[in-house]
Amino acid sequence: MNNVLSIQSHVVFGHAGNSAAVFPMRRLGVNVWPLNTVQFSNHTQYGRWTGSVFDADELQSVIEGIGAIGVLARCNAVLSGYLGATEQGRAVVEIVKMVKAVNPRALFFCDPVMGATGGCTVEPGIEDFLVTTMPEVADAMMPNHLELEKLVGRTIETVEEAVDACREVLARGPRIVLVKHLIDRNSRADTFNMLAVSETEAWFVQRPLYPFARQPVGVGDLTSGIFVARTLQGDSLRDALEHTLAAVNAVVRATYDAGRYELEIVASQDEIAHPTDRFPAIRVTGQEVGRWA
Template structure:
């Protein structure tokens, strides 16, 4: 069985960070070792919360403890998300080195949470650390649209421009860039776009964008978790993208239909494993696209 060390935030109430990613990965058949960067009462977009970030040294000490009992080599992937302080970012880099020292085939998936969303708060210095350091360390980067723009330092308005930006990021080290939410001026306003790019492939896919009065939080964390799991389970880039989009759509659709703010992850668990609705990816090659057959 695959094992993922998931280094993210934790909220006691609701779904964000590890609270959004761990259960879906386990439901898909991937074991997860959660390591929490913060413990908050709830996610920050409520406008008020309690809790605190964990000390960076404490994060490393926990992993050293796993190494001391001789099981760290069983870790197949590290997934990082929300960081409570820049020092935690440096701790993540050291943890990835520790894992790869005992399992060189382990992969590092980085979700570069930069706090650009209204109400999402990250500490000063984190954005700069993610932009300047993580592309050289990560095997896969999973930004949203604004985070991709920050990674390349320019505005992106089309799918083709996004592919170019992803290839630029790939040139710094990663094998995969997954754009979890891509804004495209040529797409309909009622669609939600995703893009997955490797050195040899680029796939674009869309699902419905549901008209929430207040968009739920944790969709990106859910997306990253499902994508990591499907990749470890052997999916191709295209298949991992399609399953991820379909599974996340099922959760978001159920949340919208239930009139909820927090994601209906547990209620949608069977759909996470075997989504009913599927959304075919389109292969993007330069300025031309070819629909999958």
């Protein structure tokens, strides 16, 4: 069984960070070792929360403890998400080095949470660290649209421009870039777009965009977790993308139908594992401008 060390935030109420990603990964057959960067009462988009940020040295100490009992080599992947402080970013890099020292085949998936969308709050300095340091360390980067723009330092308006930006990020080290939410001027306003790019492939896929009064939080964390799990289970880039989009669509649709703000993850667990609806990905070759549904 694959084991993922998931270094993200934790909220006691609701679904964000590890609270959104751990259960879906386990439901997909991947064992998860959650390491929380923060523990908050709830996610920050409520505008108020309590809790604390864990010390970066404490994060490393926990992993050293796992190493001390001789099981760190069983870690197949590290997934990082929300960071509560820049020092935690440096700790993540050291933790990845520790894991790869005992298991060189282990993969590092970086979800570069930079804030500035939907009220998400991150500390000053984290964005710069994610932009300047993480692409050289990560095996896969999983930004949203705004984060991809920050990674390459320019505006992106089309799928083709996004593919070019992803390839620019790939040139810095990662094998895969997953754009968890892509804004494309040629797509219909009622669609939600995703893109997965490697050195030789680029796949674009869409699902419905549900008209929430306020969009639920944690969709990106849910997306990253499912993509990591499906990749570790041996999916091709296209298959991992298609399963991820379909599973996330099922959760979001169930949340919308229930009139909820917090994601209906547990209620949708069977759909996470075996999505009913499928959305075929389109290979991007540079000839598809204006052809998206």
